Amino acid sequence: MNSSSILTEEKPPTSSVELEEIQPYRMPRMPIWYSPDLGRTAIPVLAPEVNIVFVTASGIDISAFYPGIIVLAPKTQVLFQNRASTETLLGDKGKRLLERLISLIEDTSCEKNWPLIRVEVNCIKDVEVRDWQYILLILVFDSDFDSADKYLRDFYKILNLLTDTLDKEEQDIFRRMLYFDVGTTL
């Protein structure tokens, strides 16, 4: 008798699951917005702990169509008009606060599905008031002014929650040096 066939017959079954031929995975058809000037593209990432993670352009939420999918937005484009001046004005603590604010903008944009294109960080010298300098974050939206205005005013509520968590020095930096405005494309 063939020894290998004996072993095969005596081996107890370890699983009731019958394996079928694995079907090739197909990317689901979906409209993914793509802006060539931003250099963004959709990248599917397979991870063991979640089903599928899609990295998409912000503004596209596909989670409603595909339960179990986690949507991550790519890093928002942040443009510094003059990074050195910005960092000098803010100092180390202010620089860290700016980073937190930009992260908050990115998170909010992803969560609220904002059509946010980029954040511009400008170092402003006021034209009329001597020695008044501050940092202006301009949130540029692919929307009309009224919508952009609404996004910013909604963001104020989130900013208020953030400022409640800041220490006194950070609150002072936020109050004196960091301002916000919107820009639009339409």
Next chain:
Amino acid sequence: MSEQLYEALNPKTYLELATELSSKTQAAAKRTAADRAYYAAFLSSRDLLATKGYIMPYYDAKDHEDVAEKLKDRNVLGAFGNEENRLRRARNLITYDTRDISSAKQHACSLKWMLETARTIIERVEALPPNPQTRR
């Protein structure tokens, strides 16, 4: 005895003037309306904040910075106080740039937005209580 040249002014009346000017067709009227809308918000805020014990005004251009900062204080208007600075930036554009300003210009704001924003800022500062930290 010196002659009174300008009587005391309630800066909120600039908002009424701005609203009236906004209905006119001339470019000068509309731009002046935008300018006055900003000053209604800024000067009303400054005077009210001073009366309520939040700031000590200089009554000159230095007050722009103090008012902008104080309005953003979490015990004053919080993040909404940022709107005063937006109004100021809109006013600067409209006042200094005499060229054609279209909505395509990135930071251009409508006169309607400026009037509404100025009104909201004034209302919110009016609603503030006296500064509890001020010793009387």
